[in-house]
Amino acid sequence: MIRLPDEHGELRPYEPGRARSAGHGPGPAPRSRAVFAAAHVVADPYRTAADAAAAVDWDATLAFRRHLWAHGLAVAEAMDTAQRGMGLDWPGAAELIRRSAAEAKSCGGRIAAGVGTDQLITPARSLAAVTAAYTEQLAVAEDCGAQPVLMASRALTALARGPEDYLETYGQLLRQCAGPVILHWLGPMFDPELTGYWGSTDLDTATETLLAVITAHPGKVDGVKVSLLDAHREIELRRRLPDGVRCYTGDDFHYPELIEGDEQGFSHALLGIFDPLAPVAAEAVRILDTGDTKEFRSLLEPTVELSRHLFRTPTRFYKTGVVFLAWLYGHQSHFTMIGGLQSARSLPHLARAYELADRLGLFPDPDLAAFRMASLLAVHGVSQ
DSSP states (O other): OOEOOOSSSSSEEEEEOOOOOOTTOOOOOSSSSEEEOOOOBBTTTTTTSSSSSTTHHHHHHHHHHHHHHHHTTTEESGGGTBBBBTEEEEEEHHHHHHHHHHHEEEEEEEEEEEOOOOOOOOOOOHHHHHHHHHHHHHHHHHHTTTTEEOOOHHHHHHHOOEEEEEEEEHHHHHHHSSSOEEEEOOOOOOGGGGTGGGSSSHHHHHHHHHHHHHHHHSEEEEEEEESSSSSHHHHHHHHHHHOOOOEEEEEEESSHHHHHBBBBBBOOOEEETTTHHHHHHHHHHHHHHTTTTHHHHHGGGGHHHHHHHHHHGGGHHHHHHHHHHHHHHHHSSSSGGGGGGGSSSOHHHHHHHHHHHHHHTTOOHHHHHHHHHHHHHTTTOOOO
């Protein structure tokens, strides 16, 4: 029995449960859906944040990627889950991409890598500078054999005068890409500096610009990751994508129904929540491969409450909960993040995340998770 704090400052008793996810072991990649987990990085608690690359515990970080591959998931590397723009700078991200891509080759894992413009520390003065920054990062990903994900750019958002600037910039990038890439529409709930992406705050207008980019470059876009937390809008976009272009859901609120789909199609997945949910998520989609939608939903739908909790406003701090759960699971020896981001969520928020994950039976060692939760509470003055 441990006492957990709630958001009202009260302590209440909680009886930890037992592991119920032991059956969700390693397995092959799902066949009917492409499923990426956007993976977090493990910080080195003994290093300062002055050098982001040096502040990463590479052994633990790569071990976690092997965990994802073992369960049949693909890895989406150096995305916002890995603290891009929130602690991990471009040199650190480039090193992460190189190391993870080499690890993927050694174990046969699939990998995609985030390509952006975050090396532009000062505001870019021209679209040419934005394109050049994208091009530099694109070369790193392609040279490593990772599929590029063209991430939304803060620099482009700040400079663009309208849809035509997005059409020009993405046009130049897609013409030079060696193979099909994944485009990324990250909503302002994940990053307020991306408000008005695709040239308009009107989402209908923005959608038309995105579709124009895709249709103007046939064969160059594998798919679009949609992170707007709006299931209806994602479905509407999905139905309008050209043949052969995938919709990758980035909706951490509605992923079960979006992945299952309807009579007109379905979404593939590229999700931050699949970092902590890897064993269950992979098993659920393998069951979906058989056509058993009822069992698929019975496995995945109960996890939505945890996901909505981790991604609650301010959504961009969901990474704290993801790393917290990785610590409770035993994937890393500490709860420390690059740039001190472990402090971004409150103790009651973390306690609720622990409770929800424990009730789902996600912890492979519930006793370890309870001990670590109690240890964190003790640091904050909560005696048991």
